[in-house]
Structures are given as structure tokens and as C-alpha cells.
Amino acid sequence: MSKSNSETRIVVGMSGGVDSSVTALLLKQQGYDVIGIFMKNWDDTDEFGVCTAEQDAEDVRRVCEQIDIPYYTVNFEKEYYDKVFAYFLEEYKRGRTPNPDVICNREIKFGEFLNKALDLGADYVATGHYARVVEDGSLFKLLRGIDNNKDQTYFLNALNQEQLSKAMFPIGHLPKPEVRRIADEAGLYTAKKKDSTGVCFIGERNFKEFLSNYLPAQSGKMIDIVSGEVKGQHDGLMYYTLGQRQGLGIGGSGSGEPWFVAEKDLENNILYVVQGDKHPSLYSTSLIASGINWISGADKIPGKPFKCTAKFRYRQPDQGVTLIPQKDGTLLVQFDVPQKAITPGQAVVFFNGEECLGGGTIEAPEKVQA
Ligand SMILES: Nc1ncnc2c1ncn2[C@@H]1O[C@H](COP(=O)(O)OP(=O)(O)OP(=O)(O)O)[C@@H](O)[C@H]1O
Numbered sequence: 001m002s003k004s005n006s007e008t009r010i011v012v013g014m015s016g017g018v019d020s021s022v023t024a025l026l027l028k029q030q031g032y033d034v035i036g037i038f039m040k041n042w043d044d045t046d047e048f049g050v051c052t053a054e055q056d057a058e059d060v061r062r063v064c065e066q067i068d069i070p071y072y073t074v075n076f077e078k079e080y081y082d083k084v085f086a087y088f089l090e091e092y093k094r095g096r097t098p099n100p101d102v103i104c105n106r107e108i109k110f111g112e113f114l115n116k117a118l119d120l121g122a123d124y125v126a127t128g129h130y131a132r133v134v135e136d137g138s139l140f141k142l143l144r145g146i147d148n149n150k151d152q153t154y155f156l157n158a159l160n161q162e163q164l165s166k167a168m169f170p171i172g173h174l175p176k177p178e179v180r181r182i183a184d185e186a187g188l189y190t191a192k193k194k195d196s197t198g199v200c201f202i203g204e205r206n207f208k209e210f211l212s213n214y215l216p217a218q219s220g221k222m223i224d225i226v227s228g229e230v231k232g233q234h235d236g237l238m239y240y241t242l243g244q245r246q247g248l249g250i251g252g253s254g255s256g257e258p259w260f261v262a263e264k265d266l267e268n269n270i271l272y273v274v275q276g277d278k279h280p281s282l283y284s285t286s287l288i289a290s291g292i293n294w295i296s297g298a299d300k301i302p303g304k305p306f307k308c309t310a311k312f313r314y315r316q317p318d319q320g321v322t323l324i325p326q327k328d329g330t331l332l333v334q335f336d337v338p339q340k341a342i343t344p345g346q347a348v349v350f351f352n353g354e355e356c357l358g359g360g361t362i363e364a365p366e367k368v369q370a
Pocket residue numbers: 012013014015016017018019020021037038039040041109126127128129195196
């Protein structure tokens with residue numbers, strides 16, 4: 001017999017934001033045995049001794065007191081450093097653009113944190129992600145959050161059946177304004193707190209300055225990929241992302257159109273740029289995806305070419321693709337139409353309608369022939 005709500009223990013990952021506050025509130029209202037836990041993954045004390053994690057932990061404490069649930073803080077700084085941050089640095093060192101949030105969800109929130117919750121006797125872990133899990137026969141499916149604008153399945157693409165079977169996303173069926181309204185109506189301390197932005201350990205800080213503390217930067221030439229002309233100097237290849245427009249410092253020259261990052265030559269430390277966003281060097285027709293996670297299980301990866309949609313970055317409408325399984329376990333992802341700024345290291349995530357099928361890491365985009 002299944003447990004009643006009051007017998008079902010749910011540990012809520014509480015960040016001190018409005019989404020996880022409402023997550024805990026809704027579960028408490030439904031009569032579950034709810035525990036709130038704040039994770040400290042990063043020591044972000046600044047030069048004035050101010051630590052935003054401390055402020056967030058304080059917000060978690062206040063909200064948990066308001067909704068009358070026990071709360072704890074756990075420290076995963078070491079695990080986070082070893083499993084997420086080391087990977088993040090390694091990827092930048094290779095001239096790539098990693099997605100630490102995807103790894104954090106797999107290794108920390110639904111890894112270390114989930115295990116900790118299970119140790120505390122939890123039946124489930126809940127988070128304030130905009131996503132849904134549904135049970136379909138013996139399978140757990142990951143569906144997009146119904147608020148299209150907030151859907152976070154892109155970041156959850158690396159979860160497996162085991163992890164999804166223990167995951168709850170109680171606000172995944174709500175639009176964000178409704179979440180704010182619920183928080184407001186309940187008078188939650190965090191109702192008006194602004195949404196966090198950026199990678200969690202960098203926060204609002206200057207990315208360049210942050211990265212320069214960890215990796216040596218070597219400046220070099222910025223060359224026009226069309227003419228071969230030197231256009232300027234770059235500050236270190238790791239600071240640039242393919243397709244990037246801002247911060248090149250070479251505006252105004254040539255036709256007056258903006259310049260974009262077209263390619264990084266790591267070996268020779270050259271940043272190739274191109275003028276105008278229509279140039280073929282910015283577009284690819286396919287990519288190879290490595291480290292494939294297929295949510296329903298690796299044995300369910302279609303053996304034949306398979307049509308679905310994909311996202312190559314978080315804020316992008318779905319694009320039509322064909323997946324072609326390769327002998328080495330990677331997937332060749334062919335695009336219906338050429339795609340701009342396909343960036344090695346980023347996640348490519350596959351969808352079938354509302355369902356997130358899984359994803360992988362972008363390798364080797366095939367450029368459009370000029
Ligand atoms: N430091 C943390 N401790 C515990 N859980 C966390 C922490 N950071 C994030 N989470 C969980 O992961 C979810 C998604 O995190 P994300 O960073 O995408 O959202 P967020 O903007 O921090 O959400 P929120 O509005 O709850 O702050 C959060 O809703 C929360 O449940």
C-alpha cells in the first residue's frame with residue numbers, strides 16, 4: 001500500500017528564492033512531512049566579508065519558520081568543487097564553453113543532495129525547477145514546465161530514471177506569475193525577492209575577472225576569417241564564446257556591421273572574427289553529441305535515424321533535427337536548417353513535443369561550406 005501524504009517525507013532544496021519557497025509551501029499545504037535544506041556549495045565571501053550564501057541561508061530560515069517546517073544547512077563545497085567546478089575549469093582550458101548547471105543537477109542536486117535526503121529518511125527530493133515528472137507505466141518521463149518562458153528541462157537533461165523516480169517539481173505546472181502570487185498571498189518573506197541570474201558561483205560578478213583568478217590568460221591576435229587581416233588583440237581565448245558579439249572592441253571598422261566570434265584556434269592562440277551575422281563561418285549543418293543521456297534508458301536510444309527537436313542553448317526555440325546513432329555511442333545531430341553559433345561544451349537537449357528525451361555535450365559542429 002502506498003504511503004499517505006503525512007507519512008511521505010519530502011526534502012525540499014531551498015535556495016532562498018521564491019520558487020523553492022513556494023515549492024515547500026505547497027507541499028506543506030498538501031500535508032506532506034516536509035524538511036527544508038539549504039546547500040552551501042561555494043564560499044563566495046567577498047573582500048568585505050559579505051557572503052550571499054549566508055543571506056540566502058537566512059532567507060531559507062525565515063521562510064521555513066513561516067511555513068513551520070524544520071530546516072538544515074548542508075555543506076557540499078568540496079563535492080561541488082571536485083565534480084562541477086573542476087570540470088568547468090577544464091572545459092574553459094580546452095577553449096570550450098561548459099554548462100555547469102547541467103552537471104550540478106546531475107552530480108549535486110540529484111546526486112549528493114538526493115543521497116543526503118535519502119539518509120534522512122526522505123521518500124522524495126523536491127526543487128523549484130520549472131519542469132514536470134510523470135510516471136508512464138514503469139517509466140518516469142521528464143516534461144517541460146508549462147510556463148514556456150521558464151521551462152528548465154534543458155538543465156535537467158542529464159537525469160536518469162533512478163533520479164527522476166525520487167524527484168518532485170511541485171511548481172512545474174504553474175506559470176511564474178502564479179508562483180509569485182501564491183508567495184505574496186501567503187506573505188512569504190521571499191515573495192518579492194528578485195530571480196537569481198547567471199551561474200551560481202559567479203553570480204552577478206564580472207565573468208572575466210572571475211575566470212582570471214583561476215586560469216592564466218594569454219592575449220593574442222584577433223583575425224578576420226575572411227580577409228586574414230589582423231583586426232585587434234584578444235585578452236585570452238577562454239573569455240570568448242562562439243557567436244559572441246559584445247566586447248570585441250573592433251566595432252565600426254569595415255562595412256560598419258557588427259563583428260562576431262567565428263572560431264578559436266587554440267593551438268595558435270588566434271581568435272577568428274567575422275563581420276555580419278549572415279556569414280557561413282557562423283553556421284553549422286550538424287554536430288556530434290557525446291556523453292549521451294537518454295532519459296528512458298540507454299537501451300531505448302533509437303537504433304535508426306530519428307526525427308525530433310533540439311535546443312543548443314537554453315533560450316532558444318526548438319529546432320528540427322535528425323539523430324543518427326554512431327558506432328562509438330555518440331549521436332550525429334543533423335539540423336533541418338543551418339544553426340548559428342553551435343558551441344562545443346554546451347548541452348544539446350532533445351525533445352519530442354512536451355517530453356525531454358535527454359541530451360549530450362556538443363562536439364565538432366560541421367560548418368556550412370562557404
Ligand atoms: N543552494 C541551494 N540549496 C538547496 N537547493 C537549491 C539551492 N540552489 C538551488 N536549489 C534548488 O534548485 C532549484 C533550481 O535552482 P535555480 O538556481 O535554477 O533556481 P533559483 O532561481 O535559485 O530558484 P529559487 O527561486 O528557488 O531561488 C531551486 O528552486 C531549489 O529548489
